Amino acid sequence: MAVNDALAGTHKIVEEAQEQQGGQLVPTLNDFSQELTTLNLGPTHPATHGIFQNILQMDGERIISGVPTIGYIHRAFEKIAERRPFYQITPLTDRMNYCSSPINNIGWHLTVEKLLGVTVPKRAQYMRVIMMELARIADHLICNSILGVDTGAFTGFLYVFQEREKIYEIYEEVCGSRLTTNMGRVGGMERDFSPVAIEKLRKWLKEFPAVMKEFEAMFNRNRIFMDRVVNVGPITAEKALNYGFTGPNLRAAGVDYDVRVMNPYSSYEDFEFDIPVGTNGDTYDRFIVRNEEIWQSLRIINQALDRLPEGPFHADAPHYYLPPKQAVYKNMEALIYHFKIIMGEIDAPVGEVYQSVEGGNGELGFYLISDGGRTPYRLHFRRPCFIYYQAYSEMVVGTSLSDAIVILSSMNVIAGELDA
Amino acid sequence: MDTRVPEIKSVAAPEGIEGAGFFATSLEKVVGIARANSLWPLPFATSCCGIEFMATMGAHYDISRFGSERPSFSPRQADLLMVMGTIAKKMAPIVKQVYEQMAEPRWVLAMGACACSGGIFDSYSVLQGIDRIIPVDVYIPGCPPRPEQVLDGLMRVQDLAKNESIRRRNSPEYQALLASYNIK
Amino acid sequence: MADPTKEESTAAQETAAAQDPTAQQNAQVLALLHSLFGEATFTDVHEPYGLLTVTTKREHIHRIVAGLQQDETLKFHFLTTMCGINYPENLNQELGMIYHLHSLVHNIRVRIKIFFPLADPVVPTLTDLYAAANWMEREAYDFYGIIFTGHPNLRRILNVEDMDYHPMRKQYPVEDGTREDKTDLFFGR
Numbered sequence: 001m002a003v004n005d006a007l008a009g010t011h012k013i014v015e016e017a018q019e020q021q022g023g024q025l026v027p028t029l030n031d032f033s034q035e036l037t038t039l040n041l042g043p044t045h046p047a048t049h050g051i052f053q054n055i056l057q058m059d060g061e062r063i064i065s066g067v068p069t070i071g072y073i074h075r076a077f078e079k080i081a082e083r084r085p086f087y088q089i090t091p092l093t094d095r096m097n098y099c100s101s102p103i104n105n106i107g108w109h110l111t112v113e114k115l116l117g118v119t120v121p122k123r124a125q126y127m128r129v130i131m132m133e134l135a136r137i138a139d140h141l142i143c144n145s146i147l148g149v150d151t152g153a154f155t156g157f158l159y160v161f162q163e164r165e166k167i168y169e170i171y172e173e174v175c176g177s178r179l180t181t182n183m184g185r186v187g188g189m190e191r192d193f194s195p196v197a198i199e200k201l202r203k204w205l206k207e208f209p210a211v212m213k214e215f216e217a218m219f220n221r222n223r224i225f226m227d228r229v230v231n232v233g234p235i236t237a238e239k240a241l242n243y244g245f246t247g248p249n250l251r252a253a254g255v256d257y258d259v260r261v262m263n264p265y266s267s268y269e270d271f272e273f274d275i276p277v278g279t280n281g282d283t284y285d286r287f288i289v290r291n292e293e294i295w296q297s298l299r300i301i302n303q304a305l306d307r308l309p310e311g312p313f314h315a316d317a318p319h320y321y322l323p324p325k326q327a328v329y330k331n332m333e334a335l336i337y338h339f340k341i342i343m344g345e346i347d348a349p350v351g352e353v354y355q356s357v358e359g360g361n362g363e364l365g366f367y368l369i370s371d372g373g374r375t376p377y378r379l380h381f382r383r384p385c386f387i388y389y390q391a392y393s394e395m396v397v398g399t400s401l402s403d404a405i406v407i408l409s410s411m412n413v414i415a416g417e418l419d420a
Numbered sequence: 421m422d423t424r425v426p427e428i429k430s431v432a433a434p435e436g437i438e439g440a441g442f443f444a445t446s447l448e449k450v451v452g453i454a455r456a457n458s459l460w461p462l463p464f465a466t467s468c469c470g471i472e473f474m475a476t477m478g479a480h481y482d483i484s485r486f487g488s489e490r491p492s493f494s495p496r497q498a499d500l501l502m503v504m505g506t507i508a509k510k511m512a513p514i515v516k517q518v519y520e521q522m523a524e525p526r527w528v529l530a531m532g533a534c535a536c537s538g539g540i541f542d543s544y545s546v547l548q549g550i551d552r553i554i555p556v557d558v559y560i561p562g563c564p565p566r567p568e569q570v571l572d573g574l575m576r577v578q579d580l581a582k583n584e585s586i587r588r589r590n591s592p593e594y595q596a597l598l599a600s601y602n603i604k
Numbered sequence: 605m606a607d608p609t610k611e612e613s614t615a616a617q618e619t620a621a622a623q624d625p626t627a628q629q630n631a632q633v634l635a636l637l638h639s640l641f642g643e644a645t646f647t648d649v650h651e652p653y654g655l656l657t658v659t660t661k662r663e664h665i666h667r668i669v670a671g672l673q674q675d676e677t678l679k680f681h682f683l684t685t686m687c688g689i690n691y692p693e694n695l696n697q698e699l700g701m702i703y704h705l706h707s708l709v710h711n712i713r714v715r716i717k718i719f720f721p722l723a724d725p726v727v728p729t730l731t732d733l734y735a736a737a738n739w740m741e742r743e744a745y746d747f748y749g750i751i752f753t754g755h756p757n758l759r760r761i762l763n764v765e766d767m768d769y770h771p772m773r774k775q776y777p778v779e780d781g782t783r784e785d786k787t788d789l790f791f792g793r
Contacts, residue, residue, distance in 0.1 A: 073508050164475070
């Protein structure tokens with residue numbers, strides 16, 4: 001056919017360019033030639049979820065190189081954190097990976113507890129595990145349903161967002177907010193699970209598996225979906241490790257690194273769960289790994305809820321844990337502690353601590369250097385999205401534009417975590 | 421069995437003279453109703469407020485009941501620029517470019533504390549409110565605002581659209597407003 | 605103010621030090637470092653909260669990280685993170701870089717610090733060892749002005765390209781000094 005003949009000519013240019021550069025195409029901005037098109041993908045683009053820009057050099061439909069630009073939502077978290085006492089940093093952490101805020105909050109509280117030497121009672125640890133796994137499910141639900149939207153399947157998104165609304169209701173019962181939760185305190189949770197919260201949680205746990213099965217039935221063995229995502233954007237395990245991948249992206253490549261297992265925190269060692277691992281790290285593997293992680297998170301939540309121990313929901317640390325309001329209105333010591341903690345006059349020791357948690361995208365690390373003052377001297381966030389998004393420009397070389405969109409979607413790049 | 425026919429809410433007719441087979445009103449009112457009930461938003465979602473907008477788009481809150489059935493990512497085809505999330509100084513020229521590409525009549529909705537005034541990020545890299553660079557019609561405070569608040573904000577834009585004079589966009593006051601932002 | 609990490613906290617440190625397996629692993633790593641590079645290369649060796657922390661000089665950092673990466677037993681194949689830091693009071697050591705490495709096979713973490721003067725903020729790059737170092741070094745350049753020799757693309761990554769200062773340095777405030785509406789009067793400053 002004439003169309004195929006015309007296309008045959010253009011693809012030679014890719015091979016010629018590859019030969020010229022000695023085999024490996026390195027993305028640079030100097031690759032300008034008359035036959036190539038420059039396409040500006042972003043920063044505002046319907047399919048890029050969040051604002052980041054990629055300037056693509058394209059040979060027809062094939063991408064030769066891509067130069068990413070990020071920082072369009074740089075809010076200077078690390079600088080702001082140097083001016084905020086510990087409790088005022090929790091709302092900042094919310095807004096990093098905003099699809100799973102409780103994980104960020106609890107990770108930050110774990111860091112501060114490590115620095116201060118506060119032991120959290122078992123009940124609070126199990127409550128935290130439940131909220132973190134709910135957040136992980138919520139994050140994976142968004143990622144996978146939006147991957148469906150990018151391949152044209154809008155229905156999955158609508159079904160799954162209903163479930164996310166129910167998770168929001170559970171968040172509201174526990175901490176009062178839907179999305180940016182600011183959940184918990186240093187030393188535990190701010191309130192016990194109310195009977196309404198437990199009932200909502202149980203009801204959701206009963207109804208969600210059916211919706212998840214429906215979602216999987218729509219996608220997992222769907223011929224159209226599989227044609228779009230199988231063997232798209234694969235990455236080898238060695239390369240993924242070298243690029244600092246963590247989380248579902250790394251596990252899809254075959255490495256079973258999960259912070260919950262390697263450096264357990266908040267009683268994760270008490271629970272039995274598997275780590276789903278893929279084979280060749282392509283988009284389909286990332287999708288399936290996230291789906292499987294949702295099932296494993298459901299296992300953990302069920303175990304934690306069934307075995308939720310009795311006891312206090314916070315540590316006995318009046319210097320760091322806000323006293324209950326009734327006590328503040330009646331009791332002198334409670335009033336003083338409340339005042340001191342709100343004004344940020346917490347006695348922090350001098351020291352440095354690194355604590356990581358398994359976020360929705362992988363190892364979310366908090367490196368806190370304290371100089372004994374009311375605010376951290378330096379707080380560095382190890383943001384998984386920032387680190388693994390570097391590999392994107394290498395993953396899209398040689399693919400088509402639609403594949404590039406699908407790869408971006410499956411990597412779950414959240415702009416808040418990317419730029420901080 | 422309940423045999424009542426459900427009352428379907430429809431748009432109320434404007435003031436006018438009614439008769440058998442005709443309805444006379446001013447063009448302004450008709451145009452206003454048409455505009456108000458078919459606002460196509462441009463979801464300029466940058467951060468967390470974008471996720472709340474996705475929830476508003478979802479089946480539970482359903483923004484398409486209010487006429488915003490088709491979110492348009494092309495500024496040429498959108499009526500309402502919904503800026504949702506923090507706008508950093510790096511992003512500001514792009515917001516302005518997108519705004520300039522929109523055709524009149526266009527409205528701007530600043531959703532969330534960051535778009536209204538910079539939010540909790542009083543830092544060197546964050547634009548302290550998008551009204552520094554483009555004129556804003558409705559502000560929705562919140563961090564992030566609940567979907568009900570977003571719908572309330574949309575309804576305020578609908579009120580603006582319904583009651584706007586059709587000569588407003590050519591009036592000297594509006595031109596002066598645009599000139600004060602350096603928008604041609 | 606001297607380097608604050610020289611002082612320790614009390615109870616938390618002791619519980620961390622009492623974890624024998626971690627202490628043993630840290631001793632193993634330290635022994636390897638000493639045997640490969642000599643004891644004098646490392647100063648200020650301590651284990652805050654169980655994480656082996658050493659300070660060294662920027663001339664050695666590339667060899668040290670390469671040695672840890674290529675060691676057949678320990679296999680530090682993962683660069684967790686790297687970040688810059690600014691201690692304005694430490695004369696001739698105002699800027700620093702802190703690297704966190706992780707051996708996934710043995711679950712050992714190590715933290716390496718280097719310090720260098722503000723007037724000469726040059727450090728060798730690690731992009732040839734870890735591809736992950738690329739953007740992390742750009743971030744350190746953007747925030748602190750640390751120049752990485754051998755970096756393929758050292759330009760600003762998060763801030764606007766034409767910014768003329770390095771904002772994370774302690775001398776600069778968080779807020780944008782040119783904004784007119786939020787005067788310090790209203791904020792009690």
